[in-house]
Amino acid sequence: MKAVLLNGFGGREMLAIGEVPRPSPGENQLLVKVMATSVNRPDIIQRQGHYPPPKGESDILGLEVAGTIEQIGPGVSGWKVGDRIMGLVAGGGYAEYALAYAAHLIPIPDSMSFEQAACICETYITAFLNIFMIGGFQDGESALLHGGGGGVNTAAIQLCQTLTPNAKIVVTASAQKIERVKELGAHLVINYQEQDFAEEIKGYTAGQGVNLILDHVGAKYLAPNMAALAVEGRLVVIGVIGGAKAELNLALMMVKRQRIIGSVLRSRPVAQKGKITAEFANTVVPKLADGTIAPLISATFALDEVAEAHEMMEASKHFGKIVLRVGS
Ligand SMILES: NC(=O)c1ccc[n+]([C@@H]2O[C@H](COP(=O)([O-])OP(=O)(O)OC[C@H]3O[C@@H](n4cnc5c(N)ncnc54)[C@H](OP(=O)(O)O)[C@@H]3O)[C@@H](O)[C@H]2O)c1
Secondary structure, eight states: OEEEEESSSSSGGGEEEEEOOOOOOOTTEEEEEEEEEEEOHHHHHHHTTSSOOOTTSOOSSOSEEEEEEEEEOTTOOSOOTTOEEEEEOSSOOSBSEEEEEGGGEEEOOTTOOHHHHTTTHHHHHHHHIIIIIITOOOTTOEEEEEOTTSHHHHHHHHHHHHHOTTOEEEEEEOGGGHHHHHHHTOSEEEETTTSOHHHHHHHHTTTOOEEEEEESSTHHHHHHHHHHEEEEEEEEEOOOTTOSOOOOOHHHHHHTTOEEEEOOSTTSOHHHHHHHHHHHHHHTHHHHHTTSSOOOEEEEEEGGGHHHHHHHHHTTOOSSEEEEEOOO
């Protein structure tokens, strides 16, 4: 089968289209004929050599797929060849065929195309898991979402608007994306390149701080995040693009009864990811099916154009998702 291969770790020049054997489904797995996948920031980090796949998983890039079921492995029931599905994979999405655990797949609503479906699982499940299942975000609370133009955070804004319509959503964004983040429905957008977000939040919340922060910046934002967090607030860390080590005032955190939670989706045990997928399918997929939530596709590339797709993300020219069209 055709797949995107790496000639080594590094820049976009390491990406190459090649041929590899088609995998066979093991226990509880299915073989998916991939029609579309999408680019996620962790793919870039993996290409650079800083995010290896979990043990035993494909080392081909790609964390999600949309396509049809090609072959059913032992122990799987409830699916048939030809079903239209979208799902999480721990690797292998940038290829004509990919293995997926049955529990990590969701039927694609009739109203959605493969390209739209390829934008759902990694980003919307990450946002749903960390804001609602882990962060316990409630209607009427306030949240700070960093990097509002990205895949995870545009999904996060949409989910908060839909599931917690009375919540207050504060978003940080770069200058060129502020207007579009406002149009998406954020109540306050802070230019992270020019403004001090902790100070802005202090003003906006009359000194109270926000109840939840979804952060992928890490060390660089730990101090301002803690300053922007309310009493009993939750800071959920899902990335460390701004460094992994920082100093923390534990006394203040204790007195304010705050929580800092680290979270990663990819390497969770199969059964746990299955439960998360099922809860997402029950709660969010009906909103995708009826069009309440529509994924934001910034651009679509053919698989052969993968380097251009990565370039777009690395230059942060996208708003929402970048799709790779694979099958036809
Ligand atoms: N833990 C998990 O399970 C998990 C799963 C998926 C993704 N992630 C992480 O989540 C993050 C987002 O992934 P993605 O696929 O959505 O990537 P993406 O589409 O590239 O989005 C990243 C966003 O971060 C913004 N950003 C960059 N520097 C920033 C800063 N200093 N302050 C605030 N925002 C900043 C960018 O904004 P501008 O473009 O406006 O500069 C961009 O919109 C990545 O770090 C990824 O590794 C974690």
